[in-house]
Amino acid sequence: MHKVSDVDRLLIDIAAVDANLRDCQSAPPVLRAALADADETLAARFREGAPASELVPLRAQVVDQIITRLWHICLEEYAEEACLAAVGGYGRGELHPASDIDVMILIPESVPDQFNEAVSAFVTSLWDIGLEVGHSVRSIEDCKRQAADDITIATNLMESRPLAGNEKLFQAMQTATSPFQLWPGPAFFEAKWQEQQQRHERYHDTSYNLEPNIKESPGGLRDIHMVGWVAKRHFNAKTLHDLVHRGFLEEAEYDALMQGQYFLWDVRFALHLLAGRREDRLLFEYQTELAKQFGYQDADHTLGVEQFMQRYYRVIMQLNRLNELLLQLYQEAILYADIDERPELINKRFQIKRGFLEVTHRRVFTRYPFAMLELFLLIEQRPEIKGVRAATIRLLRQARNQIDDAFRADIRCRSLFMEILRQPQGLTHALRRMHHYGILSRYIPAFAQITGRMQYDLYHVYTVDTHTLMVVRNLRRLAIPKHQHEFPLLSRIYAQLPKPELLYLAGLFHDIAKGRGGDHSELGAEDTYAFCLQHGLSRYDCRLVAWLVRKHLLMSMTAQRRDISDPAVIDDFAQEMGDQTHLNYLYLLTVADIRATNPSLWNSWRGALLLELYRRTQRALRRGLGQPIEEETLVAQAQATARELLRTHGLHHMTVRSIWRHFTPEYFLRYSPQEVVWHTRAIHAAGDAAHEPLILVDEQGGRGGIEIFIYTRDQDNIFALAVAAIDRLNLDIQDARIITTANGYTVDSFLVLGENVTAEAIKQTLSEALKSTTGALTENTRPLPRRLRHFTTATEVDFAEDAKNSRTAMELITGDQPGLLARIGQIFATLNIRLQNAKIATIGERAEDVFFVTDQHNDPLSPAQQQELRAAVFAALNDEADLLRRGDGV
Incomplete structure (x- = not known):
């Protein structure tokens, strides 16, 4: 493997470049050619298998060589009075093929006009070379004032490094913008944490969109930057590995963090080359080609692109977990370090301290494995708990390997899991935490197979695991008073359910067999029945939940694909339901499923269509199965209702009859009485103009x-x-x-x-x-x-x-x-x-x-x-x- 220090020998013939550099006007063509040759060499090495972790810093050194030479040529006698500094990602020494190159020109308080002209020529030449440059010109006072007002500028300055010129000026700037002067550790941490939360909200607090942003989405590169910024600002860490020495990260966690970063670097490097520009979104037009580049091939039940994206989603999930762990550790060390508070004992395994749930001793999960589930039940039962202590999360992650067949067979564990589902509050957050900490996929092994799994289409916009938890969330909202205005009828139906936990189980398992091949509804129903039986449900309840999983697509497909004005269609569907209870459960699951599949998929039309099917089926069930109402009766009922409404509008029954005499029975089956009235009145009003x-x-x-x-x-x-x-x-x-x-x-x-x-x-x-x-x-x-x-x-x-x-x-x-x-x-x-x-x-x-x-x-x-x-x-x-x-x- 080539070392980064080989930049001169490997990428640029510096002697040849220097020999051709004469002045600021003639320099760009020479340097542009040198940069193009270097970029071509870097791209070739990447395609040959060199990792981005080697090439990213190497490209930063290439750009260093080019920019510093141009600086000395263009500024000549002013080159040592001012200081040229790299800031942002370039300041960290990280440059991908099309990354922005951010530089700051640090100047004394007063400069001659000729200096400004030289700076202008320098910046213009940078663009002429072909560099995407973002630049600023600041004095030390400018830096101090702007950094105090803007946390982003303070962060960029913190990551800056001198490239050329007056290093004493640079050191003075660092002193003026240090934590002793502005943005001390606690204030910096709180501001950056708030900044991250707002960024996550912009991406709907999930990384699992169809076209994720490698840099900005939760779990992306920016989350790693966030960890590094706080480490540098508050703990004066030089590298992320310093967090291991300070006890914030264990060696295995550090390795996972770096491996995750290097994978994202590889993807981003390849994406820039493929797009031919700076692009951080994994758009559809790039995903398939990237999958091929990374060696993924189509298999029997999954596409190569789906395998590639599943790996991507699993990496960012792990990075998101590490980000959360470190930020909680930071919070305790930075914000709560001076707060001495006695813990509130819950039982011999758990206590609450500073609002966070923690174990009473380090060996709790080893001695009492069932406590790994008890933790989530306590979070539901104690709404005052703000979260889980980072040290406890780490112990939980270390102990989760104990979740095996014996653990799943333990009656205490099974009872705890069912109690989690039966709690009147906090279910959504409990399941999300279980998934986030890697417990859910251990307890339900089939869930591990759908974790991070995407389907390469525009219909399913989330990974299967994210979609599944959103289905449960949608079902849970029907029980919460403050959300009942969203779907009043569904909330009333929900209140009539004898056992809501059966609905949650159906939501949790409805897509559990995705990606195995075969009918995922049938395969999932088999898993569901076995799980429910193991957890002590009656055979009737087991059959009901398995039926919901098997039929979870039936209602939406019937509403959208069949003519639900046809009494025979309704009778067939009612036969499938069997009774009102099955209809109620399936109706709620169907709405929750559609709403969790794609935010743009649910609309008032789809809601009205499902409601019409629900009500027609409800009437059919009341009449009794196998006794469909005759078409003649339906037509007569519709006409009688419409006639009465038209009479109130002043239309004589003979007028109505003359309009209707040519209408077929199908018309009165397909349209509601209110629609028939609307049409009839308009046709009557048109009169002689009816030929138009x-x-x-x-x-x-x-x-x-x-x-x-x-x-x-x-x-x-x-x-x-x-x-x-x-x-x-x-x-x-x-x-x-x-x-x-x-x-x-x-x-x-x-x-x-x-x-x-x-x-x-x-x-x-x-x-x-x-x-x-x-x-x-x-x-x-x-x-x-x-x-x-x-x-x-x-x-x-x-x-x-x-x-x-x-x-x-x-x-x-x-x-x-x-x-x-x-x-x-x-x-x-x-x-x-x-x-x-x-x-x-x-x-x-x-x-x-x-x-x-x-x-x-x-x-x-x-x-x-x-x-x-x-x-x-x-x-x-x-x-x-x-x-x-x-x-x-x-």
């Missing part, structure tokens, strides 16, 4: 979005024209209902989501599109969003017969793309296929839509027609996807 497209818009639609209603003469491409117009308004279609009347009119409804679009704009755009005499479809010009370009979803087209409704169901799975529905609608029009209904679902980067279609005679599609339709869809979507992915548009 009638377009209604309700911006506060009862189904959780903007409701668009279209009533016009039927023609083959109505659907294609309508969805193309909606797409041009940047509105996302969530649901479509297409019904044709007996007299040749079409009744189309769209539920859309979007912002900054008025009802008038929607009406005008749709009216112009539908009155188009040519009937031509305006081509989509919106580019494919950046995130979608990096995912390839193979197009799948499957058909199924909907014999009861005399139509064909076409299921389409493909990559989401602008104008998708418009293109499908155009295909239908071209092939003389009539769209009767549609269920639209966008799941991350995937479009999963179901279209209920017939031929032009309202009969199901023949096998030949299905094959023709499949071929047309494949041809159109695959061609368009290729164009969009290249960014060419259509």
Whole structure:
């Protein structure tokens, strides 16, 4: 391995460089070439296997050589009066391929104008060389004043080092900005801790987003910097290893900290080279290539990129744990060192001191292994506890290897775990702490397999373990009075549950089998049943929790993929539920699961859809299983309710009858009485103008979005024209209902989501599109969003017969793309296929839509027609996807 001190011999021919340096104007080309050669050599070494831990300081020394030579050339007689200093990461001697290079020019209190001109030429030359430079020019008084006002400037100055010039001036600056002059240790620590908390909040207090920031996310490089800053400021440590000598870190912890930093350095180094610029976000466009560079390959049940990202997430989890441990140790040493407080004894194993829970002696977890779970129960039961003492956390981490099969079989441990789940408060924090300290994955070994596991798609934005704990959090919030305004109905249902802990167990296990291959719901149900049985639950409760895990996707899939206005669909779903208790548990789990999958996934439409399914199923269960209500009865009930409402609006029953006489029974099944009233009144008001497209818009639609209603003469491409117009308004279609009347009119409804679009704009755009005499479809010009370009979803087209409704169901799975529905609608029009209904679902980067279609005679599609339709869809979507992915548009 090459040593860092070899910089002159290995990277720059200093003699050749110096021979060609003449003045400040001619220097940049020479130094730019030297820098480019050095960077190319560093990149080649990295690709050959040299670690970033060797190359990062080496690049800093290369830049030192270049900058100091330019300094002496450009400033000439002033070079020894001022001081050139490296600050920030460059001050630490750490430079990645595209890192910012921050320098400070420290000047005497007064300088001649010629000096300012020379500094300006120097900075301009740095940019001419190709260095991304951030610079400041300060006197000692400037440094002292600005550092006092800004903790970031104080931190940068603390990490500065002299490069060239007047070192006495530099030493005077260090003295003026030392802890004896400003930002003493306690104040510095509190300010930086608050700064870290705010930074973590910006990243939703989790590192496990799909595109994490290597530097700023929790557990990232900035957390390591934070540890070092406090060590330098308060303890005058020169290196992180000094923390071992001072008793803050054990040697194994120091090794883990450094190995974590070196891994992140490797990733960041590779990312800069791949992006060709400074980039600290692990964006989708880089993840797959980085995985290949680090040697990860696709396996049977997991992609190479998923393996790479799992390692990344596990590293930052460990770094986050070490950061928390050290900051708590700092807190005790810096803030509480002079506070002498007698501990409050809880029992012979635990006590509270200064608000923190701690063990009564170092051998507690060795003598009483069950105390590793008792600790979390006490945190729940004693809300006054602010946290766990750092020394106790360290003992807990050292003892967790004792959690084995014998530990899990201990009745005390099983009882403690169930008591943790049954506590009226603190469950979310207890489980998060158990996970953070590495206890949860020891107690439930299958949880270790999903820790840090990501799925390479846009639907699941968190790792499986983070998502799982968020599901439990969402369930727990339903029981907390201050959160009950969020989902009042769900909170009322929750209050009726006989055993809420069964719901938490289902949430904890619902994705436990992700990544094993096979159906994770079935595999997870087997794990769940065994765990519940081992923990003393009755066989009925065990079956209930296992059923919830097995069926945890059923309710959302039924609501989004099937026609829940169809009584047969509701009857089938009710049969699956069996009783109200199962329905209640599954409804709560489904909402919690969706909300924890993706912050943007939950919306009012999805909530309204699930609520409609819940209420329809509830009514079916009250009638009794196997006794579905007849369609005729449902239609009659809907019409009677609508007639009564219309009568209050002054519409005579004969007027209503004349409007309704052409409407099919399906219309009254698909629309609520309130919607029927809205439509009927508008059609009546239109009168003689009814031959024009009638377009209604309700911006506060009862189904959780903007409701668009279209009533016009039927023609083959109505659907294609309508969805193309909606797409041009940047509105996302969530649901479509297409019904044709007996007299040749079409009744189309769209539920859309979007912002900054008025009802008038929607009406005008749709009216112009539908009155188009040519009937031509305006081509989509919106580019494919950046995130979608990096995912390839193979197009799948499957058909199924909907014999009861005399139509064909076409299921389409493909990559989401602008104008998708418009293109499908155009295909239908071209092939003389009539769209009767549609269920639209966008799941991350995937479009999963179901279209209920017939031929032009309202009969199901023949096998030949299905094959023709499949071929047309494949041809159109695959061609368009290729164009969009290249960014060419259509």
